[in-house]
Amino acid sequence: xxxxxxxxxxxxxxxxxxxxxxxxxxxxxxxxxxxxxxxxxxxxxxxxxxxxxxxxxxxxxxxxxxxxxxxxxxxxxxxxxxxxxxxxxxxxxxxxxxxxxxxxxxxxxxxxxxxxxxxxxxxxxxxxxxxxxxxxxxxxxxxxxxxxxxxxxxxxxxxxxxxxxxxxxxxxxxxxxxxxxxxxxxxxxxxxxxxxxxxxxxxxxxxxxxxxxxxxxxxxxxxxxxxxxxxxxxxxxxxxxxxxxxxxxxxxxxxxxxxxxxxxxxxxxxxxxxxxxxxxxxxxxxxxxxxxxxxxxxxxxxxxxxxxxxxxxxxxxxxxxxxxxxxxxxxxxxxxxxxxxxxxxxxxxxxxxxxxxxxxxxxxxxxxxxxxxxxxxxxxxxxxxxxxxxxxxxx
Numbered sequence: 059x060x061x062x063x064x065x066x067x068x069x070x071x072x073x074x075x076x077x078x079x080x081x082x083x084x085x086x087x088x089x090x091x092x093x094x095x096x097x098x099x100x101x102x103x104x105x106x107x108x109x110x111x112x113x114x115x116x117x118x119x120x121x122x123x124x125x126x127x128x129x130x131x132x133x134x135x136x137x138x139x140x141x142x143x144x145x146x147x148x149x150x151x152x153x154x155x156x157x158x159x160x161x162x163x164x165x166x167x168x169x170x171x172x173x174x175x176x177x178x179x180x181x182x183x184x185x186x187x188x189x190x191x192x193x194x195x196x197x198x199x200x201x202x203x204x205x206x207x208x209x210x211x212x213x214x215x216x217x218x219x220x221x222x223x224x225x226x227x228x229x230x231x232x233x234x235x236x237x238x239x240x241x242x243x244x245x246x247x248x249x250x251x252x253x254x255x256x257x258x259x260x261x262x263x264x265x266x267x268x269x270x271x272x273x274x275x276x277x278x279x280x281x282x283x284x285x286x287x288x289x290x291x292x293x294x295x296x297x298x299x300x301x302x303x304x305x306x307x308x309x310x311x312x313x314x315x316x317x318x319x320x321x322x323x324x325x326x327x328x329x330x331x332x333x334x335x336x337x338x339x340x341x342x343x344x345x346x347x348x349x350x351x352x353x354x355x356x357x358x359x360x361x362x363x364x365x366x367x368x369x370x371x372x373x374x375x376x377x378x379x380x381x382x383x384x385x386x387x388x389x390x391x392x393x394x395x396x397x398x399x400x401x402x403x404x405x406x407x408x409x410x411x412x413x414x415x416x417x418x419x420x421x422x423x424x425x426x427x428x429x430x431x432x433x434x435x436x437x438x439x440x441x442x443x444x445x446x447x448x449x450x451x452x453x
Contacts, residue, residue: 085126086111088447093133093412097140098383099390099401108138110408113445118404129447133412136439139382140400141165141409143389144364146265146289146323146349148202149180153354155187159448161363162438164409165190165389165396169265169289169323169351170234172201174218177226184229189443192395193226194234194265195219197253206241208249216255223260231395233257236267237278238328244272250281258283263393265321269293269328276309284317287392290329291320291345292338294425299338306343314346319392322384324367325351325425326360332424335374344376347392348384360423365413365436370422373432378415408445411438 086109095106095118102118109117109127124130141164148171149155158166166189172180173196184191197214198207208214214235223230235253237246250266257264265287271278274297282288291299299310299320314320322345323329329351338344348371350356350364361367364385371381390400399407414437422432441448 084128085109086116086122086128087445088129088131088408088442089122089124089127090131090133090138090410090412090442091122091124093136093138095138095402096379096382097386097402098379099140099387100403102402103379106138108133108402108410110442110445114408115402115404115406118402131412131440131447135414137413137415137436138402139411139413140386140402141411141441141443142364142385143396143400144350144352144385145169145287145347145389145392146321146351148351148353149183149191150354151183153352153357155183155189155191158352158364159189159441159443160438161365162411162413162441163189163364164411164441164443165192165399167192167194167231167393169194169349170196170202170236170267172196173199173207173213174215174222175199176201177222177230181226181229188448190399191229192231192393193229194232195223195230197233197235197249197256206238206243207236208242208245211243211245211248214249214252216252219256220260223256223262231393232263232265234265234267238267238270239272240270241267242272246271246273247277247281250278254281254283263287265289267323269298271297273297275299275307279309279313279318282313282318285319287319287321287347288313289321289323289349289351290325291322292330292335293328294331294334298334299343300334304337306338306341310343319346321345321347321349321392322367323349323351324361324370326353326356328425330425332374332428332430335424339374339376344380345371345384347389348381349389360425360427365438366422369420369432369435372434372436373422373430408442410442412440413437414439
């Protein structure tokens, strides 16, 4: 679906759902009335009306008159949060940005799907997306493929990566390097150094995929720079964040202290287990960011969508505020390109999600397909992207 087709389709649905007001008399383009507004960046959790004008948050008030709004959304009984920022997903023609937007993801990062040799189609998808899409270029020229992209280490071509990034600095915001043994062989540490040949001169972040690496984290973490991101933080052994006794490794804690950020990257294969997540979280090592690592197959297997991934961490004991922060304000702080997002402060870009926080018995699984029952689930009801109401999930 193109941007034009998406806007035309959603606009027709919105017109049927939300009556238009007198535009000339309106103070606000859109008002969300009576929702529970949760904005961790502003330490806000209150029942408020949210007024939107010219694509930005214009007011947060106890009551905004209906006569002041061109469009009104009844948010009573719903959560109103900043738009979700998923810093690790994989989009293509089968998993479109528009689909991600429909689940509340107003900003996302394709984390390493393509490399320097095959980036063109992804650039088009990003440029045409109805939401905000940015790219971490795979260090391997060929990107993700049937075989590990760095097993032939010459495929990790720093000069080729730099050339592509310099030509597309608006959309390409960093580099991704997968370090697992089946991707990088014995050269996981070399892959970090090679990636920094790209990111350091351009002052961009590196995201590294850990889990089942040849080298222990004690070899890999010291090579990372402040601002770099470790994804799949709760990957099972070997060479994860826990030692043989199940304790969080001291060098992992030290890496965080010096500015390395730790991301979930739920995904489907060897990236998270309940046991590792629980052990780490019981010791106070919570994620900095939660991300989906969603692919087209993941829509029906182990991931499903970003709100489902977030709901798993409610099951694991994080508070609602903490979970929302990991997908909004924390994510915005992790990547410079998103630094003005992830909040509902007056003047901020009007990216918002209305959620139902459903109570009941819900099945969730980890990457081992081990089932647990949670009792809360975030379900998107409506989405606002840059001030436009683009989806009504209740319709």
